Amino acid sequence: MNWIDVWGDDIVHNKKIYITVITLFFISALVTFFLYEYEMYLINSGKNFMSVNETINLYKKKKNINENVDDLIELARLYSVNKEYEKSKEYLLKALEKEPKNTIALHRLALVYENLNDFNKAIETRQKLVDIEPQKPENHYYYAILLLxxxxxxxxxxxELAVKYADESDKQFYMxxxxxxxxxxxFIDEEKYDGYIDIIxxxxxxxxxxxxLEIIKNIRSKYRNLKIEDINKLENLEKEIKNNKIN
Known part of the structure; x- marks a missing residue:
């Protein structure tokens, strides 16, 4: 037996296997890359048919996700859609570390704080938006809602500031x-809570x-001498609001 010939055959055979494995590896990598790029294209073009969780997982696979403010904000938005507000807050705070005056991140962070019932933080965040863009009526509108x-x-x-800065097309709404x-x-100045109910x-x-719900909580705290019918009225209103939240 010619061992050189056998050994040579093994080398050729192993080389073929090696080339095949390498080729398959690169094909797999290319397919994965193009699938990823195609999925990102669908997301960015508004043609995404994936679930929220699938989209979140795709975003988290992106390289340098923590370096791209737009990606951090979008990931936070997706977590908010899933009602995962703590996760949403985490990514918005990361975005604001890089761009402290990013108004989209601040707006969404204020909404997150509101959903977490952290009204002090929500108000603080809305104040920042008013300071950054004082001539935008919607900033004063959102701030006013929280200040209630x-x-x-x-x-x-x-x-009043929202009315001042509003376009003619929006002025009537604010007025x-x-x-x-x-x-x-x-009514409120006269120690009557009916004014709050009209606003609610x-x-x-x-x-x-x-x-x-926070206003109702404050009514109970402020008006200590509520009658039974008032208490029942507030309880029914509270139940109705909570049912709307679920639905």
């Missing part, structure tokens, strides 16, 4: 809001269920 949990008169001041808040404050039931707090 503290002081309606300060809230009114913010709505209606201002009128309601001013009328409601008269208005279109201006339609999507702010946590703020509504």
């Amino acid at each position: 949990t503290k002081d309606i008169n300060v809230s009114i001041n913010e709505i 209606e809001m201002l009128e309601l808040f001013k009328n409601s404050s008269k 039931n208005s279109k201006f707090l339609e999507s702010n269920n946590n703020v509504k």
Whole structure:
């Protein structure tokens, strides 16, 4: 037997296997890369058909995810959609470490704090937005909504600023809001909680269920001499708001 020939055959055979393995590896890597790029294209073009969790996992696979502010903000948004507000807060704070005046991150962080019932932090964040963009009426609007949990008169001041800076197309909305808040404050100044109820039931707090619940909590704390019918009224309103949150 010619051992050189046998050994040579093994080398050729092993070389073929090696080349095949390497080729398959690169093909697999290319397929993975192009699938990833295609999925990211679908997301960025608004044609994403993946679930929220699948999209989150895809984003987390991105290289240098913690270096890209836009990716951090989008990942935070996805966690908010999943109602994972602590995770959302984590990524928004990372984004703000890099860009402290990023208004999109600040806006979403304020919403996250609101959903976590951390109204002090939510108000603090809205204040930053007002400081950065004082001429944007929506900043004063969102700030005013949160301030209802503290002081309606300060809230009114913010709505007046929203009216001042609003375009003609939006001015009527803010003027209606201002009128309601001013009328409601008269009741509140007279130690009547009805003014708060009018605001809670208005279109201006339609999507702010946590703020509504916080106002009811404050009513119970402030008005110690509530009658039984008042207590029942507040309890029914609270149940209705909580049901809306679930639905």
